Each structure stands twice: as structure tokens, then as C-alpha cells.
Amino acid sequence: MRKKIVAGNWKMNKTFEEGLALASEIINIAKDEHIQKAILVINPPFIHLNALQKLIPQNTNVFLGAQNCYHQKSGAFTGEISVDMLKSIGVQYTIIGHSERREYFNETSEQLAQKINLLLEASITPIFCCGESLSIRESGEHLAYVAQQITEALFHLSAENLQKIVIAYEPIWAIGTGKTASSAQAQEMHAYLRNHLTSKYGETIAQSISILYGGSCNPQNAKELFACADIDGGLIGGASLKSRDFISIAQSF
Ligand code: 13P
Numbered sequence: 001m002r003k004k005i006v007a008g009n010w011k012m013n014k015t016f017e018e019g020l021a022l023a024s025e026i027i028n029i030a031k032d033e034h035i036q037k038a039i040l041v042i043n044p045p046f047i048h049l050n051a052l053q054k055l056i057p058q059n060t061n062v063f064l065g066a067q068n069c070y071h072q073k074s075g076a077f078t079g080e081i082s083v084d085m086l087k088s089i090g091v092q093y094t095i096i097g098h099s100e101r102r103e104y105f106n107e108t109s110e111q112l113a114q115k116i117n118l119l120l121e122a123s124i125t126p127i128f129c130c131g132e133s134l135s136i137r138e139s140g141e142h143l144a145y146v147a148q149q150i151t152e153a154l155f156h157l158s159a160e161n162l163q164k165i166v167i168a169y170e171p172i173w174a175i176g177t178g179k180t181a182s183s184a185q186a187q188e189m190h191a192y193l194r195n196h197l198t199s200k201y202g203e204t205i206a207q208s209i210s211i212l213y214g215g216s217c218n219p220q221n222a223k224e225l226f227a228c229a230d231i232d233g234g235l236i237g238g239a240s241l242k243s244r245d246f247i248s249i250a251q252s253f
Contacts, residue, residue, distance in 0.1 A: 003210045004226075005166060005233040006250040007041035007127060008240025009067060009095060019048040023055055025243035030062050030250070037253045038233060040246075041065045041093045041127070046081050053090045065093030065127065068101060071114040083118040094119055095235070097153060098129045099172045109152035116153065120161050127166045127235065128153060129214070130193075134173035142171075146189060147196040159201050167211045168235040169193065174215025176237060183224045183231075186213045190230035219245050222252035 014022060023042055030040055043065040044052055053064050070080035086094060096119070097112040112128070119126045130149040132142040146169065154162060169189050174181050181189075190211045197206035213225050214235035225231050233253075239245040 002208060002232050003166075004038040004253050005041060005210050005212055006038045006246070007043060007065060007093065007095075007166075007168075007212065007233070007235050008246050009098070009214075009235055009237050010042075010044045010240060011067070011100070011237060012045060013241055014044065014048070016048060016051070019044050020051060020055070022241065022243060023048075023052045026246060027055055027057070027060070027062050029243055029247045031057070031060065033247065033251075035247065035250050036061065038250045039063060040250055042240075043067050043093070043095055043127075049086070049091060050089045063092045064090065065095060066091050067095050067098070069094050069096075069115055069119065071111040071118070073118060083115075083122045083124065087122040087124060091124060093125045093127055093166070095127045095129060095168075097149075099131055099170060099175065103172075109149065112153040113156055116157070116165070120157075120164055125164060125166055127168050127212070129168045129170050129235070131170040131172050131175075131215070137171065137173065143189065143192045147193060150193060150196060151200075155200055159205050162197070162201055163205055163208055165209065167193065167209060168214050169211060170214035170235060172215075176216070178216050180216040180218075180221050180225075181213070183228050186225055187228035187230055190228065194230050217249060219248035219252070222249040226252050 040062045069083045101107045116126045130146050132145050136145050194206050210232040212233045212235045213231050217234040218239045
């Protein structure tokens with residue numbers, strides 16, 4: 001059985017105090033309401049990570065993730081955060097290759113492959129993001145385009161390492177726009193990507209990889225999206241900033 005995962009990407013939101021409050025609410029509700037069907041991952045800004053790690057109790061299904069890491073191990077890279085630093089404070093997941101980072105910070109597939117290698121060496125689970133712009137979807141090239149993103153960043157991995165990755169399909173035109181991909185559009189892409197993984201790694205491994213959907217996912221549409229055969233959860237932006245909404249999404253399986 002593939003893992004069901006709901007990950008919240010807080011992006012550049014919440015002051016330190018606000019972040020502590022939001023994480024505490026999520027942890028408490030998840031405990032009180034016995035959220036067991038899904039793994040919850042909280043991905044706050046870097047400066048919140050250490051304090052939030054201390055809030056998360058043992059034996060819970062709530063985990064801590066970062067939103068990025070640097071692609072070199074250490075050294076003179078002013079302002080950057082290394083995988084070893086994340087590891088040293090107990091981070092267990094890290095989002096890689098979000099479209100905002102690809103677009104605004106010019107991240108390349110080569111750098112993403114380097115980040116993934118460093119994360120896997122540190123036993124941190126990468127949440128690898130992929131997705132097409134509106135113009136690519138309208139050109140009809142979206143399936144091949146997203147498969148190519150996966151080839152470039154992931155296909156150097158051994159089968160054993162590929163199984164440690166989580167993939168998040170996030171159509172750029174659906175991010176923060178309130179315009180969700182329909183469940184048919186999302187399922188079509190997820191199935192295509194799983195077939196793409198099968199072509200390289202075989203059926204058993206492809207079937208074991210969790211592929212999350214991201215892009216205006218909310219408590220109203222999560223149930224229909226998560227009911228699709230190849231959608232194993234969500235990477236949630238705006239709706240992860242409200243504890244109730246985030247938990248409702250996690251209860252949508
Ligand atoms: P929204 O849920 O706000 O559309 O953001 C999705 C996203 O980018 C998650 O990484």
C-alpha cells in the first residue's frame with residue numbers, strides 16, 4: 001500500500017509566533033481526532049523548523065519538512081541552508097523543485113538532482129515537485145513535459161533510492177489561483193507519470209511511489225481528487241495555513 005501523505009507548504013508566510021501557534025493547533029487536532037489515514041508533513045520557513053521539531057511528540061504521524069535546501073554540501077554560500085543542517089535538527093522531509101523556486105530562483109534539473117542525492121544520503125525524504133505552465137498545457141505537450149522533468153531530476157537514481165522519493169504534481173496554472181485541476185486532469189497526469197516510472201523501474205517500484213497533487217487543493221475538492229486511483233495525497237499551499245482546513249484535507253481519504 002502506498003503511503004497517503006498530506007503536506008503543507010507554508011511558503012513565506014507566518015511569523016515565528018504565528019507559526020508556533022499554527023503547528024501546535026495542527027499537532028493537537030491530529031492527536032485529538034486520531035488522524036491515522038494520512039501522514040501529515042508541516043513545511044514551515046527555515047527559521048521555524050528547530051522550534052517546531054520540539055513541539056512534535058514521539059509516535060505521531062506528524063512530521064517536519066523544509067521547503068528547500070542547497071545543492072552543495074557546505075562552504076561559502078552565504079544565506080543558504082545545507083542538508084546536513086536540516087538533518088541536525090531532525091527534519092525528515094524536504095520539498096525540492098517547487099515551481100516558484102524553478103521560476104524565481106532559476107533552479108535547474110541538474111541542481112535538483114544534486115539536492116536529491118544529498119537528501120537521500122542524509123535519509124531525508126525529498127518531495128519532488130513537477131508541473132507545467134498554462135501555455136504548455138494549452139500546447140498539448142504537458143504530459144511529455146512533466147515526464148521529462150522527472151527523467152532529468154530522478155532517472156539517475158537506483159531503484160532502491162527512487163522508492164524513497166515522494167513526487168508532487170503541481171500544475172503551475174492551479175497554484176494559488178483557486179483554479180484546481182479537475183480530478184480527471186490530475187488523474188490523467190498521475191497515471192501518465194506512474195507509467196513513465198514503470199518504463200524505467202518496473203511496475204512494482206512505480207506502484208510503490210506516492211504521487212501527491214498540489215494546486216488550489218482545499219477541503220471542498222480534496223475528497224474527489226484523493227479518490228482517484230493514482231493520487232496519493234496533496235501538497236497544500238494556502239489551505240495549509242488554517243489548521244482546520246489542513247486537517248479536513250487530511251481527513252479526505
Ligand atoms: P495552493 O494550494 O495555494 O494553490 O499552493 C499549492 C502549492 O504550491 C503547494 O506547494
